[in-house]
Amino acid sequence: MYDVIVIGSGPGGYVAAIRAAQLGLKTAIIEKYSTLGGTCLNVGCIPSKALLDSSEHYHNAAHTFKTHGINLSNLKVDLKQMIARKDDVVKQNVDGIQFLMKKNKIDVHHGLGSFVDATTVKVSKEDGKSEEIKGKNIIIATGSKPASLPFIKLDKDRIITSTEALKMKEIPKHLIVIGGGVIGMELGSVYGRMGSKVSVVEYMDSLIPSMDKTMGKELQKSLKKLGFEFFLKHKVTAVESKGKEVTVKAENGKGETIEIKGDYVLVSIGRKPYTDGLNAEAAGVKLNDRGQVEVNEHLQTSASNIYAIGDVVKGAMLAHKAEEEGVFVAEVIAGQKPHINYNLIPGVVYTWPEVASVGFTEEQLKEKGVKYKTGKFPFMASGRARASMDTDGLVKVLADSETDEILGVHMIGPRTADMIAEAVVAMEYRASAEDISRMSHAHPTYTEAFKEACLAATENRALHI
Numbered sequence: 001m002y003d004v005i006v007i008g009s010g011p012g013g014y015v016a017a018i019r020a021a022q023l024g025l026k027t028a029i030i031e032k033y034s035t036l037g038g039t040c041l042n043v044g045c046i047p048s049k050a051l052l053d054s055s056e057h058y059h060n061a062a063h064t065f066k067t068h069g070i071n072l073s074n075l076k077v078d079l080k081q082m083i084a085r086k087d088d089v090v091k092q093n094v095d096g097i098q099f100l101m102k103k104n105k106i107d108v109h110h111g112l113g114s115f116v117d118a119t120t121v122k123v124s125k126e127d128g129k130s131e132e133i134k135g136k137n138i139i140i141a142t143g144s145k146p147a148s149l150p151f152i153k154l155d156k157d158r159i160i161t162s163t164e165a166l167k168m169k170e171i172p173k174h175l176i177v178i179g180g181g182v183i184g185m186e187l188g189s190v191y192g193r194m195g196s197k198v199s200v201v202e203y204m205d206s207l208i209p210s211m212d213k214t215m216g217k218e219l220q221k222s223l224k225k226l227g228f229e230f231f232l233k234h235k236v237t238a239v240e241s242k243g244k245e246v247t248v249k250a251e252n253g254k255g256e257t258i259e260i261k262g263d264y265v266l267v268s269i270g271r272k273p274y275t276d277g278l279n280a281e282a283a284g285v286k287l288n289d290r291g292q293v294e295v296n297e298h299l300q301t302s303a304s305n306i307y308a309i310g311d312v313v314k315g316a317m318l319a320h321k322a323e324e325e326g327v328f329v330a331e332v333i334a335g336q337k338p339h340i341n342y343n344l345i346p347g348v349v350y351t352w353p354e355v356a357s358v359g360f361t362e363e364q365l366k367e368k369g370v371k372y373k374t375g376k377f378p379f380m381a382s383g384r385a386r387a388s389m390d391t392d393g394l395v396k397v398l399a400d401s402e403t404d405e406i407l408g409v410h411m412i413g414p415r416t417a418d419m420i421a422e423a424v425v426a427m428e429y430r431a432s433a434e435d436i437s438r439m440s441h442a443h444p445t446y447t448e449a450f451k452e453a454c455l456a457a458t459e460n461r462a463l464h465i
């Protein structure tokens with residue numbers, strides 16, 4: 001009898017298992033694939049960032065090195081090597097998780113986990129054999145899969161999801177991206193930087209629509225420079241593939257239908273919770289009408305000894321959100337009283353410039369009727385950004401008009417994915433814009449732009465603009 005069985009080894013599951021083991025609980029983890037790490041490490045966060053880094057190097061070599069005084073000849077992409085390096089990065093990471101399981105004395109069971117009852121899980125292995133294991137507590141961390149539209153037939157050859165886009169055999173001539181969200185913009189950037197024409201069809205009126213509107217607008221400007229074309233407020237009605245050609249039809253809201261032809265279509269309209277084969281009902285675990293496992297504020301399901309975390313439950317589909325929930329549930333099971341501040345889970349888009357955000361958007365503050373003030377600082381005015389030729393973008397700080405407390409920080413620019421951590425710390429400690437304005441930021445760094453935006457929000461007293 002285990003104290004804890006975790007089903008799924010993504011960032012939610014493996015972190016929950018480690019924390020449970022740290023707390024002295026006898027722990028097992030079940031993973032249906034042969035490698036650990038889930039979507040994030042195998043076909044998500046890590047491989048996409050590896051290709052984003054490689055393609056950004058190429059793009060800089062082709063477009064900015066000359067200005068830096070570095071001349072190259074015969075520059076070309078070796079896609080096979082680029083994908084091989086990405087595979088190696090993935091391997092290092094998934095092997096690392098294997099090591100962590102061993103180090104923490106967590107039993108790893110490979111196979112599909114399905115409930116027999118609320119304390120028993122059957123593990124069906126690839127060779128047809130199966131075993132049953134028992135646990136006092138069970139954590140469902142089965143994650144998500146790419147979503148599609150009912151009329152789209154994903155052939156995974158020309159009409160692809162993010163998983164296939166991470167292992168292309170050629171650089172598309174014309175990649176059509178359905179969905180202007182995070183994954184579409186990141187993977188569109190990978191191939192756009194290497195010469196693909198990229199057309200984005202998005203139903204909403206802006207890119208990355210869940211983020212502050214300013215971010216979507218600025219990102220669109222930067223991606224336009226990369227050669228992207230955009231069809232916003234367009235509803236895709238048909239996707240067809242014939243030989244090497246794909247056709248996407250979309251309605252533009254005035255009843256007109258446009259037709260875009262390319263050689264690959266990336267369907268990136270979001271992800272859906274994954275519970276196939278889990279047999280949740282045998283344990284009395286309820287799903288909601290969106291297919292998510294229903295949980296209360298303790299992430300406990302309708303069966304009191306079973307918890308669920310990560311992409312398979314409500315909330316942002318992000319690796320670090322899943323990790324926080326993994327730690328939270330392990331601590332709840334151990335009798336502790338942990339807390340997660342969901343408002344302070346940052347969101348990041350790893351395009352270039354990067355987009356990063358935490359707290360409320362301007363649109364949300366307006367909707368809530370909160371009186372706020374805004375401070376902005378463009379990277380164009382940053383000495384560090386000029387030195388590195390990364391002047392696109394800005395930092396936007398939203399602070400309470402009366403108390404000056406920072407309510408939201410939205411950044412688009414160089415290395416904002418890393419910079420946003422300062423905003424998270426500030427907001428976790430309920431800092432005011434003036435607090436940040438009075439703290440020394442090393443010069444020259446991109447982080448000065450955050451301080452300047454806070455100065456701008458305090459009394460409109462940014463120094464360098």
Ligand SMILES: Cc1cc2nc3c(=O)[nH]c(=O)nc-3n(C[C@H](O)[C@H](O)[C@H](O)COP(=O)(O)OP(=O)(O)OC[C@H]3O[C@@H](n4cnc5c(N)ncnc54)[C@H](O)[C@@H]3O)c2cc1C
Binds near residue numbers: 043046143
């Ligand atoms: C292309 C791409 C890029 C991304 N980039 C980022 C990023 O940069 N930052 C970020 O925060 N997020 C990113 N994400 C999202 C991130 O990958 C997910 O939010 C995260 O992986 C969710 O973690 P999880 O533990 O809930 O589930 P998952 O990582 O999906 O893991 C679930 C695991 O459970 C296993 N499983 C499922 N059912 C069973 C079963 N019945 N028995 C046994 N095992 C089972 C699956 O095989 C899988 O390994 C990206 C996603 C994609 C697709």
